[in-house]
Amino acid sequence: MARRFVFVGGKGGVGKTTVSSALALGCARDGERTLLVSTDPAHSTADVFDQPFSDEPQAVDGHEHLSVLEIDPEREVREHLQELKRELGAQVSPVMVNEVDLQLEMAHRTPGAYEAALFDRFVDVMADAETYDRVVFDTSPTGGTLRLLSLPELLEGWVERLLEKRRESVDLYERAAIGGRTPRRLLEGDPIIDRLETRRERFAFARETLTESSVFALVMNPDSLSLRETERALETLTESGLSVGGxxxxxxxxxPESHEEGRGARYLRERCATERERIREARASLEVPVVAELETRVGEVTGETLERVAEEISLSALAVDS
Ligand SMILES: Nc1ncnc2c1ncn2[C@@H]1O[C@H](COP(=O)(O)OP(=O)(O)O)[C@@H](O)[C@H]1O
Ligand SMILES: [Mg+2]
Structure with missing residues (x-):
């Protein structure tokens, strides 16, 4: 099981929550201990399984091997900021605390902060997932997700530079120190260096897990806009060295059946022809396979309908073990 982590991407509303729920259900049905991680602020996973979830993994009633963890991105951003303030506050001199707080507040108002906090939580989940055979993430819309995924690389470089600076300044301080101190000791116990090293290892872990043990599935609707969006998402993911399974x-x-006549049937026939053309285009232009075509159901995709949908998507088609 080389690719245990499955990320389901796509624009808002295309069906990520539906597809990730169905995928997770299918894995659980196959006997895999499965965790579905929902990041939808609207808590739509709760609607899909008709059961409330929380920030702790919770077993889904009536489905063996399946648990759901609901992440509230807003809350993650808030907690992330508080934790950073606490950590840095303990490490800088009192006169610097306000300045650091201000910088952090500002950084957290940038668009990347939301993704950064969410990403941090994903890393926690991935690092802490040994009790699961499969973890399916119902990610936020494409643009944000992609920014989020290029983050580890950016941050790793950033941390590396900070580490270098910190080493230099500690080094200077040591050389300036009078008396017979062992120079290495200061550098080794330095709390900021320790902290930065931990961050860097974390990002390295995240990138490795994303490139080696994760697969991405993109959800699209059979229309031009969605196809273009999917082409862009695919390109960005591939450029980042990530594996898109389909x-x-x-x-x-x-x-409609061939004998059906009338305005409704004519409308549907034309609509189907347009959609078939888009799907044909998708199969021709995308560098990854179309692994499933799911019909629009009359009602919401829950209960038995969800189980039918789960049977139509197979994880093996996503080449998760290659
Ligand atoms: N194949 C389908 N048939 C019927 N309704 C669907 C289907 N796929 C998604 N929906 C409905 O469309 C809405 C959006 O789907 P959802 O999976 O929540 O999208 P996303 O998570 O990408 O925003 C939901 O109300 C969902 O029940
Ligand atoms: Mg959703």
Whole structure:
């Protein structure tokens, strides 16, 4: 099971929550201990399984091997900021505390902060997932997710530079110190260096896990806009060295029977023809396979409908073990 972590990407509303729920359900059905991680602020996973979830993994009623963890991104951002303030506050001199707080507040108002906090939580989940055979992430919309995924590399370089600076200044301090101190000792016990090393290892772990043990599935709808979006997402993921296993086309209009006539049937037939053309285009232009085509259901995709959908998507089609 080389690729235990599955990330389901795509624009808001295309069906990520539906597809990730179905995928997770399918894995659990196959006997894999599965964790579904929901990041949807609307808590739609709770609607899918008709059960409230929380910030702790919770078993899904009526489904063996399946648990759900609900992450509230807003809360993550808040807690992330508090933790950073606490840690840095303990490490800088009192006169610097306000300045550090101000800098952090500002950094947290930038668009990347939301993704950074969420990403940090993903890393926690991945590092702490040994009790699961499979972890399925229902990620936030494409743009944010992609920014988030390029973060470890950026941050690693940043941490590396900070470490270098810190080493230099500690070194200077040591050389300036009068008396017979062992120079290495100061550098080794330095709390800021320790902290930065920990961060760097964490990002290295995250990147390795994302490139070696994760697979991405992109959800799209059979229309031009969604296809273009998927092409862009695929390109960015691939450029980042991430493995995209395939595309799930969701919300395909069911074809009327050939004997059906009338305005409704004509409308559906035309609509189906357009969608078929988009799917054909997707199969031709995308460098990864279309692994499933899911019809638009009459009602919400929950209960038995979700189980039918789960049977239509197979994880093995995503080449998760290659
Ligand atoms: N194949 C489908 N048939 C019927 N309804 C669907 C289907 N896929 C998604 N939906 C509905 O569309 C809405 C958006 O889907 P959702 O999975 O929540 O999208 P996302 O997580 O990408 O925002 C939900 O109400 C969901 O029940
Ligand atoms: Mg969703």
């Amino acid at each position: 595309v799930v086309v969701n919300r395909v209009t069911p074809e």
